[in-house]
Amino acid sequence: MSVDPIVPRPPTLAPAGSHLPGPLPRQMVNFVFFKLDPAFRRLPPAEKEQARDQYVAVLAEASAMGMICLSYATMGLRADVDFLLWRVAPSVEDFQTQTRTLNKTTLAGYLTTPFSLLSMTKRSMYTDKVDPFYGSESRTHIIAGQRKYLFVYPLVKSREWYLLPMLKRQEMMDVHVRIASKYPGMKQNTTFSFGLDDQDFVVAYETDEPRDFLNLVMEIRETEASRYTLSDTPSFTCVHAPMKEILDRLF
Numbered sequence: 001m002s003v004d005p006i007v008p009r010p011p012t013l014a015p016a017g018s019h020l021p022g023p024l025p026r027q028m029v030n031f032v033f034f035k036l037d038p039a040f041r042r043l044p045p046a047e048k049e050q051a052r053d054q055y056v057a058v059l060a061e062a063s064a065m066g067m068i069c070l071s072y073a074t075m076g077l078r079a080d081v082d083f084l085l086w087r088v089a090p091s092v093e094d095f096q097t098q099t100r101t102l103n104k105t106t107l108a109g110y111l112t113t114p115f116s117l118l119s120m121t122k123r124s125m126y127t128d129k130v131d132p133f134y135g136s137e138s139r140t141h142i143i144a145g146q147r148k149y150l151f152v153y154p155l156v157k158s159r160e161w162y163l164l165p166m167l168k169r170q171e172m173m174d175v176h177v178r179i180a181s182k183y184p185g186m187k188q189n190t191t192f193s194f195g196l197d198d199q200d201f202v203v204a205y206e207t208d209e210p211r212d213f214l215n216l217v218m219e220i221r222e223t224e225a226s227r228y229t230l231s232d233t234p235s236f237t238c239v240h241a242p243m244k245e246i247l248d249r250l251f
Contacts, residue, residue, distance in 0.1 A: 072238035119191035147206035154199035161228035
């Protein structure tokens with residue numbers, strides 16, 4: 001795929017004595033994918049509905065925990081996953097607390113977790129001079145769920161990439177930014193995984209037009225920076241929907 005992180009200008013710091021807000025706190029981010037055991041579909045309808053409502057009720061408590069938890073359908077698009085929870089929270093312990101509660105539900109006994117990607121928000125090492133995605137939004141604080149479709153993939157760059165001079169890397173990233181500016185309807189959420197998980201980054205594009213993402217990927221594969229991509233799979237196409245609706249489709 002070779003779509004590298006494209007990051008906007010860093011957040012503005014409040015000058016001394018002003019009333020402007022300072023930089024927003026960084027967040028932990030988790031993309032956790034689930035697969036439903038077909039045995040669940042053979043349960044009586046009343047049991048399935050009860051299990052669905054129990055699971056949905058637990059997810060509804062996320063906001064009270066200070067967590068963003070968005071649901072996306074992936075069934076019919078990949079064979080190995082059925083839905084995604086995109087979770088954003090102040091700490092990794094928040095993910096563990098919610099997971100512990102979810103694991104106590106009836107539905108959890110029929111779910112496996114084929115993939116789980118952990119990352120964290122962070123100001124970029126590069127400067128985005130065009131800023132096509134965010135305007136004034138800080139990359140250290142995600143505002144998620146603004147588009148119908150979400151495209152998620154882990155990204156690993158080669159060690160040769162990190163040994164290049166910063167100026168050279170910036171020049172190559174400027175090319176990516178110019179290409180991305182052709183698609184103003186897309187929003188990119190790049191989060192960092194160095195040392196937290198296997199990948200370097202988790203890249204998540206939100207859009208209402210899947211063709212824009214396809215066209216972007218095709219163009220960026222022809223850039224010099226894409227030569228330094230070591231891995232950018234698996235790639236997930238996800239459709240935003242309420243959890244109750246997703247489970248109804250699965251049953």
